[in-house]
Amino acid sequence: MSKQNKPTSAELEILDLLWERGQATVREIHEIINERRKPTLYTTVLKTLQIMHEKGLVERDSASKAHVYRAKQTQDETQKNLVSDLLEKAFRGSALKLVQHVLETKPASAAELVEIRKLIAEAEDKNK
Amino acid sequence: MSKQNKPTSAELEILDLLWERGQATVREIHEIINERRKPTLYTTVLKTLQIMHEKGLVERDSASKAHVYRAKQTQDETQKNLVSDLLEKAFRGSALKLVQHVLETKPASAAELVEIRKLIAEAEDKNK
DNA sequence: TGACATCTACGAAATCTTTCGTATATATTC
DNA sequence: GAATATATACGAAAGATTTCGTAGATGTCA
Numbered sequence: 001m002s003k004q005n006k007p008t009s010a011e012l013e014i015l016d017l018l019w020e021r022g023q024a025t026v027r028e029i030h031e032i033i034n035e036r037r038k039p040t041l042y043t044t045v046l047k048t049l050q051i052m053h054e055k056g057l058v059e060r061d062s063a064s065k066a067h068v069y070r071a072k073q074t075q076d077e078t079q080k081n082l083v084s085d086l087l088e089k090a091f092r093g094s095a096l097k098l099v100q101h102v103l104e105t106k107p108a109s110a111a112e113l114v115e116i117r118k119l120i121a122e123a124e125d126k127n128k
Numbered sequence: 129m130s131k132q133n134k135p136t137s138a139e140l141e142i143l144d145l146l147w148e149r150g151q152a153t154v155r156e157i158h159e160i161i162n163e164r165r166k167p168t169l170y171t172t173v174l175k176t177l178q179i180m181h182e183k184g185l186v187e188r189d190s191a192s193k194a195h196v197y198r199a200k201q202t203q204d205e206t207q208k209n210l211v212s213d214l215l216e217k218a219f220r221g222s223a224l225k226l227v228q229h230v231l232e233t234k235p236a237s238a239a240e241l242v243e244i245r246k247l248i249a250e251a252e253d254k255n256k
Numbered sequence: 257t258g259a260c261a262t263c264t265a266c267g268a269a270a271t272c273t274t275t276c277g278t279a280t281a282t283a284t285t286c
Numbered sequence: 287g288a289a290t291a292t293a294t295a296c297g298a299a300a301g302a303t304t305t306c307g308t309a310g311a312t313g314t315c316a
Contacts (some may be wrong), residue, residue: 072283082218083229090210095236101211103251108223115224123231215291
C-alpha cells in the first residue's frame with residue numbers, strides 16, 4: 001500500500017524542516033537551508049519541492065500566491081522505512097548489530113538509555 | 129583518515145557478498161546477484177567492481193585470469209559510517225528514536241535482546 | 257593451431273538527482 | 287496603471303550512478 005517513495009538526500013533535508021515546523025513556504029525553507037549549508041538558489045529549492053509534490057512526498061496549499069507545503073508522510077513512517085531499508089541492505093536483518101552501532105556512534109544520554117530499556121522490556125513481553 | 133567513500137546502493141549489495149564469502153570473482157558475484165534480483169549483465173557487475181576498485185572500496189588479486197575481489201573496509205566500519213550518516217540525516221541525532229524503529233521493524237530474538245541489554249549496561253557505565 | 261569459451265577494459269547510453277537560468281504570472285505600491 | 291518585488295513553472299545543464307555493448311586479450315581443448 002504505502003508508497004515506496006524513498007526520499008533522496010536533498011528531499012530528506014527539506015522534509016526535516018517541514019516536520020519541525022509543520023508547514024512552510026519555499027522562501028522560508030530556502031532561507032533556513034542557506035543558513036545551514038552551502039548556498040543554494042531559491043529556484044533550486046522551489047524545483048525540488050515541485051518534484052516532491054509530483055512524487056507525492058508533500059502536499060501544498062496554493063490558495064495564496066506563495067504556496068504552503070506540508071509533508072505528506074509522518075516523520076515516523078519515513079524513519080521506519082529508512083531503517084527498514086538500511087536493516088535489509090546493510091545489516092542483513094541483524095537488529096543487534098544495528099543497535100550496537102547506534103550506541104557506539106552516538107553515546108545516548110542516561111535518560112535515553114532508560115527509555116531504550118523500556119523498549120526492550122516491551123519487546124520481551126511480546127516475545128512471550 | 130578513513131576514506132569518506134560511502135558506497136552506493138549497488139556497491140553495497142556487492143560488498144555484502146564479499147563480506148559473507150571473504151572473496152569472490154566477478155562471475156560468482158554475478159550469479160548470486162542474478163538469483164536474488166532483476167537480471168543484470170555480467171559486464172555490469174564487472175564494471176561496478178572496476179569502479180569500486182578505483183574508489184578503493186575493494187582490492188583484487190589479478191594473478192589468475194579471473195580476478196579475485198575482496199572488500200577493503202570491514203563490514204563493521206562500513207556499517208558504522210552508514211549508521212552515523214542515517215542518524216544525522218534522518219534522526220537529528222536521536223539514538224532513541226532510531227533504536228525504537230529498529231526494534232519495531234525487526235522484532236529481535238530473545239537472545240538478541242539479552243545482548244542489547246549488555247550494550248546498554250556498558251553505555252551506562254561509560255556515562256558515569 | 258584454430259575454434260570456442262571466458263575474461264578484462266572501457267566508452268557511451270540510460271537514468272536519477274541536483275542545480276541553474278529564463279520566462280512569465282501575480283501582488284504591491286506609488 | 288506602470289514600476290518593482292516576489293512567485294511559480296519548467297527546460298536544460300551538471301553530476302552521479304547504473305547499465306549496456308563492443309573490442310580485444312587469454313585460457314582450453316580437440
